[in-house]
Amino acid sequence: MTAETQAEQPAASDWPAPDEHIRDTARSLGLSDEQLVGFLEQMQLIRRFEERAAEMYTRRRIGGFLHLYVGEEAVAVGAVAALRPDDDIVTHYRDHGHALARGLPPRNVMAELFGRRTGVSHGKGGSMHLFDVERHFLGGYAIVAGHLPIACGLGLAAQYRGQDRVCLCIFGDGAVNEGEFHEALNLASLWKLPIVFLCENNLYGMGTALAAASATLELYKFANAYNIPGARCDGMNAVDCYRAVRDAVEHCRAGKGPAFVEAMTYRFRGHSMADPELYRSKEEVAHWRQRDPIVVLRTQLLNAGVLTEERAAQIEQQVEATVDDAVQFAEQSEPPAPSELTTDIYADPSHSHPATWHRRSAVGETTHAEDGR
Amino acid sequence: MTTTTDATATESSTPPAEPAGDETVELTIRDAIALALREELIHDEHVFLMGEDIGAYGGSYVVTKGFFDEFGPRRVRDTPIAESVIVGTAIGAAMGGLRPIVELMTINFSLLAMDQIVNHAAKILYMSGGQVNVPIVLRMVTGGGSQLGAQHSQNLEAWYARVPGLKVACPATPYDALGMMRAAVQEANPFIFVEHSLLYRLKGPVPKAYYTVPCGSSVVRREGRDITLVGYLRSAVLNLEAAEILAKDGIEAEVIDLRSLRPLDLQPVITSVQKTNHAVIAEDAWLTGGFSSEISCQIQEQAFDYLDAPVQRVNGADVPAPYSKELESLAYPNVDDIVRAARAALA
Numbered sequence: 001m002t003a004e005t006q007a008e009q010p011a012a013s014d015w016p017a018p019d020e021h022i023r024d025t026a027r028s029l030g031l032s033d034e035q036l037v038g039f040l041e042q043m044q045l046i047r048r049f050e051e052r053a054a055e056m057y058t059r060r061r062i063g064g065f066l067h068l069y070v071g072e073e074a075v076a077v078g079a080v081a082a083l084r085p086d087d088d089i090v091t092h093y094r095d096h097g098h099a100l101a102r103g104l105p106p107r108n109v110m111a112e113l114f115g116r117r118t119g120v121s122h123g124k125g126g127s128m129h130l131f132d133v134e135r136h137f138l139g140g141y142a143i144v145a146g147h148l149p150i151a152c153g154l155g156l157a158a159q160y161r162g163q164d165r166v167c168l169c170i171f172g173d174g175a176v177n178e179g180e181f182h183e184a185l186n187l188a189s190l191w192k193l194p195i196v197f198l199c200e201n202n203l204y205g206m207g208t209a210l211a212a213a214s215a216t217l218e219l220y221k222f223a224n225a226y227n228i229p230g231a232r233c234d235g236m237n238a239v240d241c242y243r244a245v246r247d248a249v250e251h252c253r254a255g256k257g258p259a260f261v262e263a264m265t266y267r268f269r270g271h272s273m274a275d276p277e278l279y280r281s282k283e284e285v286a287h288w289r290q291r292d293p294i295v296v297l298r299t300q301l302l303n304a305g306v307l308t309e310e311r312a313a314q315i316e317q318q319v320e321a322t323v324d325d326a327v328q329f330a331e332q333s334e335p336p337a338p339s340e341l342t343t344d345i346y347a348d349p350s351h352s353h354p355a356t357w358h359r360r361s362a363v364g365e366t367t368h369a370e371d372g373r
Numbered sequence: 374m375t376t377t378t379d380a381t382a383t384e385s386s387t388p389p390a391e392p393a394g395d396e397t398v399e400l401t402i403r404d405a406i407a408l409a410l411r412e413e414l415i416h417d418e419h420v421f422l423m424g425e426d427i428g429a430y431g432g433s434y435v436v437t438k439g440f441f442d443e444f445g446p447r448r449v450r451d452t453p454i455a456e457s458v459i460v461g462t463a464i465g466a467a468m469g470g471l472r473p474i475v476e477l478m479t480i481n482f483s484l485l486a487m488d489q490i491v492n493h494a495a496k497i498l499y500m501s502g503g504q505v506n507v508p509i510v511l512r513m514v515t516g517g518g519s520q521l522g523a524q525h526s527q528n529l530e531a532w533y534a535r536v537p538g539l540k541v542a543c544p545a546t547p548y549d550a551l552g553m554m555r556a557a558v559q560e561a562n563p564f565i566f567v568e569h570s571l572l573y574r575l576k577g578p579v580p581k582a583y584y585t586v587p588c589g590s591s592v593v594r595r596e597g598r599d600i601t602l603v604g605y606l607r608s609a610v611l612n613l614e615a616a617e618i619l620a621k622d623g624i625e626a627e628v629i630d631l632r633s634l635r636p637l638d639l640q641p642v643i644t645s646v647q648k649t650n651h652a653v654i655a656e657d658a659w660l661t662g663g664f665s666s667e668i669s670c671q672i673q674e675q676a677f678d679y680l681d682a683p684v685q686r687v688n689g690a691d692v693p694a695p696y697s698k699e700l701e702s703l704a705y706p707n708v709d710d711i712v713r714a715a716r717a718a719l720a
Binding site for chain 1: 388396398400404408411412415416423452453457458460461463464465466467469470471473488489492493497498499500501502503504505506508512537538540547551560561562579580581582584662
């Protein structure tokens, strides 16, 4: 990486100091004090869950890749809070935070990381492929930008069936240079599909700086090329993420087509557990850590009198107990049975559409198509 | 939920019996496919078509002619030329409860959607632990022989047949085209429906009574005691012509049409080889790593002691498809090649 491209990278200092009037800001968005405390609690759950996951990874309880979301928690928590429970979510492989924010039980998420049959994907998906159909969490996907076209389909299904559900599609800054990103934005706009495209811009696609990978550093502007409204928000501030995604959801729900939000964020740890982080300086990381979304919100809530030290300690204790329980549950769960190697490859006919039973032959009937020939 | 394993063909759902009747009508493969699509559009609001030039244009192979006027732009959706988002949208729509049928124009273009087909459609049921199935039909035209050059003339269906989670149908008669398309739309899984460009005008009888043809049910087209000829799509047709020629020399060939590559029903082939002790496998696709290799291998695994001669493969030449008519005719197998291979096996 050249010095010039390094200089072009957005910096932590590009953002204003923490909002001193967080309570007023939240109220203007219709968020109660309890919801603000809930944001903090959820972020802490994600943080502690992942810190324990990292520990379990080094103890070899968790295999494969483990991509931690540490530092980016505000995006998941703020964005998911702006959804209805029946809105669909598809996301990328750094998906633990989104899953937990959506309310997937920490026990079953941890069990999935452990590869146990009690995991959300029955031990067959792993860290990168968390699924929970009941909670409309339709998957973490591990091909960069591969799930953006799928979001188009979920949006189409809602539109076609006359439902006002929206699809939240979360991806990273690395996805915007894939062809599938551009194909998906174009179709979504062309067909006015109800999709919130949420770009988590953490400034690095694996170890390659955004400035070395993208011809523009303002990724939300890509949306303008497809006649999609694009906006930026502070990805280190859950309230700001909530605001931006809420506006985007309203736009979609009103039938105006897709919306695009770019959340400026930063991951405090490596790309995965295997990353030695040779591509960025310790100073840069330290600088961003000063904007830690949890520390900042906690301080804000204490200063605003929304939270007491006592309550904060209580929450932290509760989070700790939840994560302990999740680890214990995963430890005690069984791996999938050997016979499960060959199940779930094909769905059985019970998954067929019930309309199967009402079909009849049209052979010999004159068709419109034949008339036209 | 319970699911079948990869090795087992899923039985297609049986619709209620209709009044039995032997009455048939003559249809081309093109008309048979169109008829199945039309039936599904009429009978199920969740079914819709999407693809390149299927609407206003009527389909580049004229399969969906008139559909746009009959069903409108909501059910018959023209798309941008963007294969990846076409297939991805179908996947998502299926996850959202719809029944998309996609036309990708040709199998060559499906390579731009390879990520969606192989990395996504084929994997989502498994990696979600059985929670999300993807009932989509992907129609694509395969095959060369029309002087369309190297980028429009490939036979790539066997690539997809390697992927667990996909089904790959290769109908070579109007009867199969109609029955398998009905089965495909009623499927619970990603279904690749391969249509050979040179077979669209092939005619055959189709019953008026309702029926389906399950994917994974090879069929004996002609019985014989001397040699087994195996094929699919165009080669299934060529094998029948080769059998006629061989019969004039008193050689009785048994001809088997695989009808689908995944699930692959090889039992009729094994049974046949146990009787004839000789086998020829013909396909338009390239020789190296072709599906004929898979079939040949399974024959020797399951019927080695019955073989009186090595299994013969008749494949397309290992070359990019040439444009020149003279060269192109050398690139794909013809009836004489199959006859020659059969005689070599029997020599």
